[in-house]
Amino acid sequence: MKDFSLKLDKLPQAVKDFLTSIISADLNILITKKYSIADDKLPKYLDLVSGLFFKEIKLSNLVNQAREDFSLADDQAKKLAMDIAGIRLLPVADWLGEDINGYIKALGGNPLDYAHYLDEQKKALMDEAKYFAEQNAPEEEYVFLPPPTLPEPEKEIDPVKEKEDSAHLFEGDILSVLTLEDQEFIDEYNYILIKLMYEDDSFRKELEKLLYVNQEVITSHPFFLGEKQERGTIANWLKDFISQNGSEMFNVVALSRFLTTSANAKVLDEAEKKMVRKVLKLYRNLVFFPDSLANMPQEEWQIFPIEKDVTPVSSAIRETMPEPEVPAPSVVEEKTLDVVQPAAPAIVAEAPTSPEPIVAPAAAKSVVKEPMAEAPIVSPIVKTKPEPVAEPISDLMKIKMSDDLFSLLSKYPANSLEARAIKEEIKKRQKPI
Secondary structure, three states, rough: OHHHHHHHHHOOHHHHHHHHHHHHHHHHHHHHHHHHOOHHHEEEEEHHHHHHHHHOHHHHHHHHHHHHHHOOHHHHHHHHHOOOOOHHHHHHHHHHOOHHHHHHHOOOOOHHHHHHHHHHHHHHHHHHHHHHHHHOOOOOOOEEOOOOOOOOOOOOOHHHHHHHHHHHHHHOOOHHOOOOOOHHHHHHHHHHHHHHHHHHHHHHHHHHHHOOOOOOOEEEEEEEEEOEEEEEHHHHHHHHHHHHOOOOOHHHHHHHHHHOOOOOOOOOOHHHHHHHHHHHHHHHHHOOHHHHHHHOOOHOOOOOOOOOOOOOHHHHHHOOOOOOOOOOOOOOOOOOOOOOOOOOOOOOOOOOOOOOOOOOOOOOOOOOOOOOOOOOOOOOOOOOOOOOOOOOOOOHHHHOOOOOOOHHOOOOOOOOHHHHHHHHHHHHHOOOO
């Protein structure tokens, strides 16, 4: 997989797009189904197409390679080679330096029969580029006003029991939450996890270690790590994702590209692909907490992913989340805060060393909670745009409310969003009046 990424980086961008785009995955499925290529042969098919793009396999050898790899008769091997040339290679004929049209004619085909595939791919690539550009659009700027202090929820949390139950769950029962239809319960459990992780980062690290070695199977299709076939467990899917995207925090673009172009994910049906998406979102929210929640309204904070059409019931409770060492004064001068979106991290090829496996107990307990009491939601947040948007108070707003900015600056990493905001505020206060 590492070699594949290195070779991919050497391709011209336009050629790379035709090889790894979302529509290319659909075309691969179209071809493999037409010739009844078995699931266990799909990696060979993908290697064959990639080898042609990387110029490792000559076009003149395509028929023989197809015959050997998929045990096809001569006429079927020629038809498969002709379809691969017309559907996958015709758009990059200039890069390959091959006469694709002449090759199709030599096999008894008509290049004009494949013209519509070329047009469809060009249009799909334009739509895909537009979609990713919208996903990476800069966030709007807001003016944050502090919400009133809400009373603590009546139901108290037992941190010892919650941590024990959560450890059992992450050890071998994550699917019981990911497949749960009661989204309100998940929202309440997210509140508990976020509160406990705020108070004790060692608890978050323990859950992270358990997630890396979780052996629950989430997919049934053939799954490969390198050349070796493995089970589609949570641990193995995390290894596959990290090997291709690195161990840094990632955005929705990287997640979507992995699910549509990676060899293991592109063969999944929609239900299993949805489950892998949930697992990777859980991984992102947990491992990179609290940076994974930066620039998000508190009512949207989550560790276990929640369906977008569900309104969280504990958002009012969550606004009372304690944020230590940042006292809030009684009167705050309203100021506009410029929030700079951090750059997407660079993707590295090497995966991090997995932690030592942790043996799950014979019977892992599921986390079961009673619903928490709902508190009234009051959000006097004002947006500078025409439409009002409710936003809760954040660390960045509390930076504005602190009189000791230099002391507060030492509490954040040098290149963090909070540190940059503090430095800007210090500059503003140092200007002569």
